[in-house]
Amino acid sequence: MKKTDLVENALRSLSEQYPRGISAEQMGQELYLDRSTASRYLNELVREGKARKIPGRPVRYLPHPPAKTEENSGKGAADSMSPSSRQASISELFSEIVGAQHSLRSVLEEALAAVMYPPHGLPMLITGETGTGKSYLAHTLYRIAAERGRLRHDAPFVAFNCAEYAQNPELLMGQLFGVKKGAFTGAVDDRPGLVERADGGALFLDEIHRLPPAGQEMLFYLIDQGVFRRLGETAMERRARVLLIGATTETPETVLLPTLYRRFSVKVTLPPLSERTREEREILLRRFLEREEEKMGVPLNMSDECRQMLLTYPCKGNIGQLQSDVQIACARAFLRHLQQPGPRVTVTVEDLPQTVLQEASEKTAVTTVEQPLPRNQGKVDQIPNIYEQLVHRKQMLRESGVDDARMMQSLEEVVDQYVRVLMQTSRQDVDDLSGGVRLIEPELYKLLQKAVSEAGVFLPSPVSIHQLTAVGLHIQALLNDPERRKNLSSLPEIPPAPAPYTRAAECIATHVKVRWGLNLPTREIRLIALILSPRDQERSPERRVAVLVAMHGESAARSMADVTNNLLGCPVIHAVDMPLHQPSSVAFERIKQTVRRIDQGAGVLLLVDIGSLTTMGEAISRELGIAVETVPHVSLPMVIEAGRKSLYTENRLEEIADAVRRAAQLPSILSNRPSNRIIATVCYTGEGAAVTLENWLREHLPDTDPDVTVRSVRIDPESRRSPLLEHLARTHRLIAVVGTVAPELPGVPYLPAWELLQPEGVGRLKQLLSATRTSPVFPSRSDRLTYDRIPSLVEQGLSETARHLNPRLFCRIMQKEMDAVREQFDLSADRELGLWMHMGTWIDQWIGVQLDGQTPECPQSESDNLPSAASPSDIRTWQRVLEALSQTFSVTIPEQMAIHLCGLSRRPPST
Numbered sequence: 001m002k003k004t005d006l007v008e009n010a011l012r013s014l015s016e017q018y019p020r021g022i023s024a025e026q027m028g029q030e031l032y033l034d035r036s037t038a039s040r041y042l043n044e045l046v047r048e049g050k051a052r053k054i055p056g057r058p059v060r061y062l063p064h065p066p067a068k069t070e071e072n073s074g075k076g077a078a079d080s081m082s083p084s085s086r087q088a089s090i091s092e093l094f095s096e097i098v099g100a101q102h103s104l105r106s107v108l109e110e111a112l113a114a115v116m117y118p119p120h121g122l123p124m125l126i127t128g129e130t131g132t133g134k135s136y137l138a139h140t141l142y143r144i145a146a147e148r149g150r151l152r153h154d155a156p157f158v159a160f161n162c163a164e165y166a167q168n169p170e171l172l173m174g175q176l177f178g179v180k181k182g183a184f185t186g187a188v189d190d191r192p193g194l195v196e197r198a199d200g201g202a203l204f205l206d207e208i209h210r211l212p213p214a215g216q217e218m219l220f221y222l223i224d225q226g227v228f229r230r231l232g233e234t235a236m237e238r239r240a241r242v243l244l245i246g247a248t249t250e251t252p253e254t255v256l257l258p259t260l261y262r263r264f265s266v267k268v269t270l271p272p273l274s275e276r277t278r279e280e281r282e283i284l285l286r287r288f289l290e291r292e293e294e295k296m297g298v299p300l301n302m303s304d305e306c307r308q309m310l311l312t313y314p315c316k317g318n319i320g321q322l323q324s325d326v327q328i329a330c331a332r333a334f335l336r337h338l339q340q341p342g343p344r345v346t347v348t349v350e351d352l353p354q355t356v357l358q359e360a361s362e363k364t365a366v367t368t369v370e371q372p373l374p375r376n377q378g379k380v381d382q383i384p385n386i387y388e389q390l391v392h393r394k395q396m397l398r399e400s401g402v403d404d405a406r407m408m409q410s411l412e413e414v415v416d417q418y419v420r421v422l423m424q425t426s427r428q429d430v431d432d433l434s435g436g437v438r439l440i441e442p443e444l445y446k447l448l449q450k451a452v453s454e455a456g457v458f459l460p461s462p463v464s465i466h467q468l469t470a471v472g473l474h475i476q477a478l479l480n481d482p483e484r485r486k487n488l489s490s491l492p493e494i495p496p497a498p499a500p501y502t503r504a505a506e507c508i509a510t511h512v513k514v515r516w517g518l519n520l521p522t523r524e525i526r527l528i529a530l531i532l533s534p535r536d537q538e539r540s541p542e543r544r545v546a547v548l549v550a551m552h553g554e555s556a557a558r559s560m561a562d563v564t565n566n567l568l569g570c571p572v573i574h575a576v577d578m579p580l581h582q583p584s585s586v587a588f589e590r591i592k593q594t595v596r597r598i599d600q601g602a603g604v605l606l607l608v609d610i611g612s613l614t615t616m617g618e619a620i621s622r623e624l625g626i627a628v629e630t631v632p633h634v635s636l637p638m639v640i641e642a643g644r645k646s647l648y649t650e651n652r653l654e655e656i657a658d659a660v661r662r663a664a665q666l667p668s669i670l671s672n673r674p675s676n677r678i679i680a681t682v683c684y685t686g687e688g689a690a691v692t693l694e695n696w697l698r699e700h701l702p703d704t705d706p707d708v709t710v711r712s713v714r715i716d717p718e719s720r721r722s723p724l725l726e727h728l729a730r731t732h733r734l735i736a737v738v739g740t741v742a743p744e745l746p747g748v749p750y751l752p753a754w755e756l757l758q759p760e761g762v763g764r765l766k767q768l769l770s771a772t773r774t775s776p777v778f779p780s781r782s783d784r785l786t787y788d789r790i791p792s793l794v795e796q797g798l799s800e801t802a803r804h805l806n807p808r809l810f811c812r813i814m815q816k817e818m819d820a821v822r823e824q825f826d827l828s829a830d831r832e833l834g835l836w837m838h839m840g841t842w843i844d845q846w847i848g849v850q851l852d853g854q855t856p857e858c859p860q861s862e863s864d865n866l867p868s869a870a871s872p873s874d875i876r877t878w879q880r881v882l883e884a885l886s887q888t889f890s891v892t893i894p895e896q897m898a899i900h901l902c903g904l905s906r907r908p909p910s911t
């Protein structure tokens with residue numbers, strides 16, 4: 001409805017109350033417009049011939065032609081407003097609403113005019129993105145209408161979110177309009193609906209577009225004629241008078257029936273937070289903090305950095321999100337305060353939810369890098385993405401409820417580990433090239449040298465080429481990879497390094513900013529200082545076992561090391577070649593120097609071929625005081641095994657040596673015997689789930705297939721590839737890959753781990769075995785899966801694959817909620833295991849999808865379309881589980897999921 005129409009209608013309905021005409025001021029008071037605006041509209045009506053002016057002081061206006069006397073003109077309600085209340089200004093009336101004087105002024109004027117419209121207000125539609133304050137506005141309007149006499153002072157306010165029952169239209173309509181006994185199965189009594197409860201007051205329907213067309217039509221009649229019927233009744237005999245306020249996040253003209261849409265006389269749109277002024281955002285933040293402070297009963301303050309971030313991050317969920325982000329941050333700070341009491345609670349960036357940091361850094365990343373970047377893309381892949389690791393670790397720890405001190409310690413470990421990898425890679429680079437630096441771009445390296453030499457006068461000890469290369473690798477990875485720049489702020493607080501190194505790091509940051517426009521925040525500068533400072537090397541000793549291959553010949557050792565490093569995708573094997581003409585004293589010296597250089601504090605595994613080389617290890621160990629374990633008769637499989645095992649810091653020197661000796665005895669699975677059958681078990685580490693599965697398969701493989709070898713392999717999390725797996729596929733008959741992650745390996749059947757523990761999975765495996773077998777078949781052993789093993793199996797499975805979900809927490813919720821499902825669907829343990837993994841995997845994906853700002857979608861399966869539809873009680877059972885998961889992980893679960901799960905959990909037809 002246009003404002004002039006509003007004024008015209010008001011002029012007509014008020015003409016009885018003001019028989020001598022209404023002045024612009026009075027009209028303004030009635031409609032909460034200022035005097036000049038009311039006067040402008042009244043004069044427009046005069047020009048259009050819809051009103052006439054009564055000259056005098058003040059000038060008055062009457063409708064033209066004169067209005068008919070209406071019954072129930074709303075006189076009582078209007079009269080009950082005191083003159084002073086009529087004069088209350090918008091900002092007084094909406095004193096709680098931030099923005100009433102600026103961003104929201106015209107919206108509020110219009111909305112107020114609608115609810116105050118005689119006799120009982122006009123139906124109104126509020127649109128706006130989620131969290132812009134639609135519900136809040138609706139409630140405030142109702143309060144004003146009740147306080148100012150447009151509604152009874154004790155009139156009800158009934159709010160209902162139509163999305164809540166949207167998947168069950170019958171239930172939704174019943175909730176809203178009431179139910180006649182017997183209207184549908186389960187309607188055992190006559191039941192009034194919300195419309196009846198709201199009679200005489202306000203009915204707020206959020207997400208009104210989720211009402212089915214029949215419901216929208218009923219609403220239309222309710223607005224238009226004040227009549228409705230309960231579900232199951234045939235005649236529109238019931239009457240109710242409600243002030244209807246609808247709200248939607250959608251474009252209403254495209255989602256509402258045109259009849260209903262048009263029936264909303266007033267439509268207002270609330271602006272998103274990004275369109276509100278900085279001052280308004282500041283007031284909102286202050287107000288939310290005050291509320292939290294009041295709840296805590298302890299003085300509260302916030303660090304400047306944190307405040308700044310809350311005032312500037314995009315905050316896609318608008319005011320609602322800002323409010324909940326503040327609440328979460330305050331709750332975390334309060335928890336810390338309880339553990340370490342002090343005079344006040346201080347909220348810092350550390351307390352902010354991950355989404356805030358992510359959104360903030362996305363924004364920074366977009367704006368900071370303006371210049372062309374050095375390109376050395378291939379090399380970036382060797383550097384782990386510390387930001388992603390931190391985000392992941394933080395989320396896992398938070399969900400597991402660890403305290404802040406442990407969280408900090410754990411994040412520091414991630415940083416330490418990262419610095420170690422940088423240092424190790426830089427050593428490799430520098431050593432292998434006899435002094436040259438090849439992994440980082442020359443321009444970047446020169447710039448680092450320049451920056452450090454500018455600060456050099458202050459440095460107590462010179463920065464080594466390794467340290468500088470490590471810094472270069474880190475910065476280069478940042479410059480080349482936008483994904484890393486997105487999460488810059490996820491670094492934890494790093495303790496400051498001694499001032500000279502911080503100064504050197506600042507110099508580097510300045511040069512990087514000038515050359516590439518990349519702004520390195522304080523934490524980044526501290527990380528660089530940490531790498532540069534000598535203290536770092538003491539703080540983070542390298543703990544991996546180093547592996548050295550030493551062999552007679554021109555290039556045998558080097559080429560074995562190269563093949564292995566290539567297969568493992570990591571430079572883990574060092575090599576010393578011993579040409580036949582070289583005296584063994586020279587070889588001894590070279591090996592000794594190499595051992596000294598590559599030892600990281602966990603010892604060196606020396607793999608040699610024959611002769612004098614087999615005894616050198618012991619002598620070197622005695623001389624250097626470094627643990628050296630020698631394994632002779634080296635072969636490629638042994639080098640690969642050594643490399644694989646040394647990648648994990650938990651493996652000790654003797655364990656790796658033993659594993660390598662065992663590999664020497666086994667029939668070589670790497671020898672070129674393409675007829676040998678092999679099953680690879682895979683996971684992201686090659687050590688966790690892959691090894692468990694390897695053991696499981698060895699135990700469960702039928703005796704009829706003694707030739708099948710099972711081999712655990714690591715899959716690279718980024719590329720989902722594994723050179724070793726590809727190698728096995730070339731050299732063997734790779735009949736299946738079983739694991740927690742599907743590798744990129746076309747043509748080889750993949751069996752997810754959890755499927756293997758279900759009858760279908762075992763069946764598939766048997767088929768694969770029999771299809772590739774040449775000998776006869778014997779029955780296999782039975783699977784002894786019991787219900788109580790499900791949580792630990794699923795936790796283990798998910799911990800290999802889940803990127804966002806906390807597997808333990810997930811299993812805890814499932815343990816609590818699944819009893820009802822098990823009972824209702826009569827689930828066997830193996831089917832249930834499959835369902836747990838299925839759900840865990842999907843929820844993990846949806847959290848990721850949601851973090852990317854997208855909407856989760858329901859998986860599809862053939863059973864979804866089976867004719868035997870799920871019963872309401874089946875759906876409800878699954879809905880309860882999904883609700884618990886949705887709340888715990890703050891993830892929106894697609895509505896269809898419950899039906900999808902009903903399909904999956906339906907008993908298989910008996911055969």
Ligand SMILES: Nc1ncnc2c1ncn2[C@@H]1O[C@H](COP(=O)(O)OP(=O)(O)OP(=O)(O)O)[C@@H](O)[C@H]1O
Binds near residue numbers: 099284323
């Ligand atoms: N103008 C405002 N001034 C002060 N607080 C506000 C304002 N607008 C919203 N809020 C606060 O933001 C919170 C979220 O607002 P609200 O729930 O009304 O948003 P919404 O648009 O209805 O969201 P949704 O579409 O998700 O239901 C409210 O609890 C309220 O405290």
